[in-house]
Amino acid sequence: ILNVEQSPQSLHVQEGDSTNFTCSFPSSNFYALHWYRWETAKSPEALFVMTLNGDEKKKGRISATLNTKEGYSYLYIKGSQPEDSATYLCAFSDRGSTLGRLYFGRGTQLTVWP
């Protein structure tokens, strides 16, 4: 089982604050890094899939970066809003595993207070 670590485990911020969280993964045999957002009472939804070292992805106020050599990815949220409250999951796939198989971290639970 490959280890994917996310930090912090939970985060409480005020509306308008910017925030970021970290995902660490094995740097060898890297294939892809996924970020998902999981809102309460909904299904997890994909935010980004990154495959190349140095990749940066952006969707609205949310962006992500990837460093495959050192095995980490950052997710940034600029000007957090209450609707950003969710659990953010990262997942890793490696070249040695069956295609499509992901290893998930435990998630970072974000709460944004109005």
Next chain:
Amino acid sequence: DGGITQSPKYLFRKEGQNVTLSCEQNLNHDAMYWYRQDPGQGLRLIYYSQIVNDFQKGDIAEGYSVSREKKESFPLTVTSAQKNPTAFYLCASSIVRTGSNEQYFGPGTRLTVT
């Protein structure tokens, strides 16, 4: 609308009974997955299938069984051999051309065994 359906949303069973969780997708995806989530844990892979009539054990397959007789359906049976069956179960699917394809999730089934 394309998507993944899981039924029922809540399921209650007595200890010692087998129970089958339904997962159906109309996305025409080849791969399907079953995950389990427990409080404080990440998503853990139970079983996955890349093609009809074929499936592989994930990290926590003991006490579970699956079948994949049709592309769109991947039911999970929680047997009486599963020591701690009470959990939240998520089904997912993806195209499996590469390991970078995002997974699409169903709404989940919360199973309570007493």
